[in-house]
Amino acid sequence: MATVLPSRTAPGMTPKTRRRLMKTLLFLGLALGAVFAGAPVLWMLSTSFKSNGEVFQNPPRLITENFSLDAYTEILTNGAQLRFFLNSYIVAIAVTALTLFVAILAAYAFSRFTFPMSKTINAVIVSVQAVPPITLVIPYFGLVVGLGLYNTYPGLILTHMVFTLPYAIIMLTAYFNTLPKELDESVKVDGGSSWTALWRILVPISVPGMIAVGVYTFMISWNEYLFALSLTRTDDMRTVPIGIQLLMGQHSYEWNQMMAMSILGSIPVLILFLVFQRRFIGGLTSGAVKA
Amino acid sequence: MTTAPADPIVKPESAPPAEPAAPGPKRSSVARRLLPFGYLSPTIVLIVVLMIVPIVMVISYSFRDNVIVQENSVFAGLANYTDVLTDPDFLAAIKNTGIFITVSMVAHLLLGLGFAMMLNSPLLGGVAKSLFRVVYVLPWLFTIAVIAVIWRLLLDPSGVVNYVLNALGLIDQGVDWLGSPSTALWVVTFANIWSGYPFFMISLLAGLQGIPGELYEAASVDGASPWRKFLHVTLPQLRPVIISMAVLDLIWTSQQFALIWMMTGGGPLNSTEMLSTFTYKLAFSEYEFATASASAVVVLLLTMILAFFYVRQQRER
Numbered sequence: 001m002a003t004v005l006p007s008r009t010a011p012g013m014t015p016k017t018r019r020r021l022m023k024t025l026l027f028l029g030l031a032l033g034a035v036f037a038g039a040p041v042l043w044m045l046s047t048s049f050k051s052n053g054e055v056f057q058n059p060p061r062l063i064t065e066n067f068s069l070d071a072y073t074e075i076l077t078n079g080a081q082l083r084f085f086l087n088s089y090i091v092a093i094a095v096t097a098l099t100l101f102v103a104i105l106a107a108y109a110f111s112r113f114t115f116p117m118s119k120t121i122n123a124v125i126v127s128v129q130a131v132p133p134i135t136l137v138i139p140y141f142g143l144v145v146g147l148g149l150y151n152t153y154p155g156l157i158l159t160h161m162v163f164t165l166p167y168a169i170i171m172l173t174a175y176f177n178t179l180p181k182e183l184d185e186s187v188k189v190d191g192g193s194s195w196t197a198l199w200r201i202l203v204p205i206s207v208p209g210m211i212a213v214g215v216y217t218f219m220i221s222w223n224e225y226l227f228a229l230s231l232t233r234t235d236d237m238r239t240v241p242i243g244i245q246l247l248m249g250q251h252s253y254e255w256n257q258m259m260a261m262s263i264l265g266s267i268p269v270l271i272l273f274l275v276f277q278r279r280f281i282g283g284l285t286s287g288a289v290k291a
Numbered sequence: 292m293t294t295a296p297a298d299p300i301v302k303p304e305s306a307p308p309a310e311p312a313a314p315g316p317k318r319s320s321v322a323r324r325l326l327p328f329g330y331l332s333p334t335i336v337l338i339v340v341l342m343i344v345p346i347v348m349v350i351s352y353s354f355r356d357n358v359i360v361q362e363n364s365v366f367a368g369l370a371n372y373t374d375v376l377t378d379p380d381f382l383a384a385i386k387n388t389g390i391f392i393t394v395s396m397v398a399h400l401l402l403g404l405g406f407a408m409m410l411n412s413p414l415l416g417g418v419a420k421s422l423f424r425v426v427y428v429l430p431w432l433f434t435i436a437v438i439a440v441i442w443r444l445l446l447d448p449s450g451v452v453n454y455v456l457n458a459l460g461l462i463d464q465g466v467d468w469l470g471s472p473s474t475a476l477w478v479v480t481f482a483n484i485w486s487g488y489p490f491f492m493i494s495l496l497a498g499l500q501g502i503p504g505e506l507y508e509a510a511s512v513d514g515a516s517p518w519r520k521f522l523h524v525t526l527p528q529l530r531p532v533i534i535s536m537a538v539l540d541l542i543w544t545s546q547q548f549a550l551i552w553m554m555t556g557g558g559p560l561n562s563t564e565m566l567s568t569f570t571y572k573l574a575f576s577e578y579e580f581a582t583a584s585a586s587a588v589v590v591l592l593l594t595m596i597l598a599f600f601y602v603r604q605q606r607e608r
Binding site for chain 1: 324326327328330331333334335337338340341342344345346348349352358359405406409412414415419423425426427428429430432433434435436437440441442443444445447449450451454485489542545546548549552553566567570571574575580583584587588590591594595597598601
């Protein structure tokens with residue numbers, strides 16, 4: 001397939017010097033990339049330990065005289081800010097649990113049964129991922145108000161599932177497909193139902209796949225912004241991303257607190273990612289490449 | 292799937308396979324056929340409620356007036372569409388969105404490919420590799436609200452970006468990056484590039500690791516330079532991943548709302564107005580839900596075109 005054309009040989013350089021040069025260039029490139037990726041994050045971290053008066057100090061310094069955790073204590077002792085975190089946890093955990101449950105059932109149907117319309121239903125589920133949230137948010141507003149779910153947890157939980165469910169079903173179907181059918185057939189031979197086969201055999205051995213799906217689901221819900229902004233009204237129903245924005249107007253730019261809240265708000269996702277990195281990236285790329 | 296008829300005398304053409312004629316084993320076969328739909332029922336209900344009904348609703352809103360905020364809506368024909376499509380702000384939003392998504396996609400691809408190739412280099416040890424990978428993935432782990440406030444902090448007229456550019460002699464005085472119409476779109480795009488390249492990087496890294504080593508060995512035997520290997524082995528092998536990532540990225544970036552809303556709100560002077568912020572403002576700032584619905588349907592149609600290319604490309608693979 002790949003045609004390889006003959007090339008000129010390397011100009012007057014021994015393989016050893018050439019290798020050394022390549023290595024220097026590589027590390028130079030890697031270092032530049034690390035500054036590009038990491039410096040803004042480092043600056044956010046540094047700002048969160050400053051007093052607000054020092055944020056735009058000239059010349060800028062990474063660590064200032066008044067290095068302190070004040071911005072964090074401010075956030076963590078403020079009931080209104082803590083409420084944003086509570087709301088985010090409630091919504092994200094509920095979305096993760098419900099998404100996994102519904103997706104397990106659907107993935108089982110796609111993986112273990114042949115039935116009419118399965119291709120069509122699958123295509124519809126895949127296409128949900130492409131529907132723009134801005135198109136959905138207008139009818140969702142009408143629906144949620146009509147159903148009395150405006151400014152409630154169920155309103156947010158239900159609407160977040162439009163993002164999480166398609167991905168979860170596709171991923172779990174792919175995961176179930178890698179497990180031999182003989183496993184669940186053996187339960188049926190012993191007189192067990194397909195329900196038993198699913199929950200007793202398939203689900204317990206699919207834990208790695210479910211972790212990847214669960215982490216991704218949690219992240220999507222934790223980070224969701226547009227629906228949280230449009231479908232809630234009062235501060236006691238707002239989630240962390242909206243809380244960060246509210247901090248921007250409310251205190252006329254308490255930059256140190258905004259950065260502290262941003263870091264506190266990012267910690268759950270950072271921890272989940274670092275702990276499950278391998279499984280997560282593996283699951284994600286297989287999804288992105290195959291789905 | 293074939294079911295053996297219970298009565299062998301029945302003529303084959305008069306025995307439709309799904310007829311639940313007799314109780315007993317036949318009923319259980321009907322139950323077995325319905326079983327997958329049982330497992331799918333929560334999904335089907337959710338897809339109907341969360342996608343099919345809302346899309347029907349938004350399309351019907353777009354042809355009416357006085358929707359949502361008033362009890363009685365009236366049929367308005369195509370008036371909402373003519374309003375939207377002749378609005379100079381909407382046309383500006385289309386242009387801005389086009390620039391935003393194309394520049395972002397190209398930069399995501401170049402950065403993602405560059406970083407993935409550096410990480411995949413055999414000259415790099417295992418520890419260094421995982422360390423750099425974590426650093427490079429960092430921007431992707433922050434929610435868009437956080438990315439927006441980070442860049443507002445960095446790009447502040449008296450912020451650290453201006454300080455560094457000033458120290459390097461590239462600018463004379465503090466530039467109000469987000470406050471001036473000539474720069475706002477570019478810095479918003481830059482923030483989006485920063486936050487989105489890791490997804491390309493991760494996928495391309497997986498793609499690179501999947502290229503069989505023999506292809507490179509064969510190229511080496513033929514005396515190919517690293518550049519030629521890249522052009523004639525790496526790129527053709529990555530082509531399918533690159534194309535699908537590029538189309539997916541265009542779709543996702545066109546849906547970006549939070550970043551623009553929190554960095555500029557679409558301003559100054561509409562210079563960063565996107566289709567998403569334009570539609571949002573119509574609906575939730577001006578309560579023009581009918582006009583906003585027409586705009587939302589146009590956005591849906593534009594996305595469908597991109598999605599069509601994506602699906603066609605996936606089929607070809």
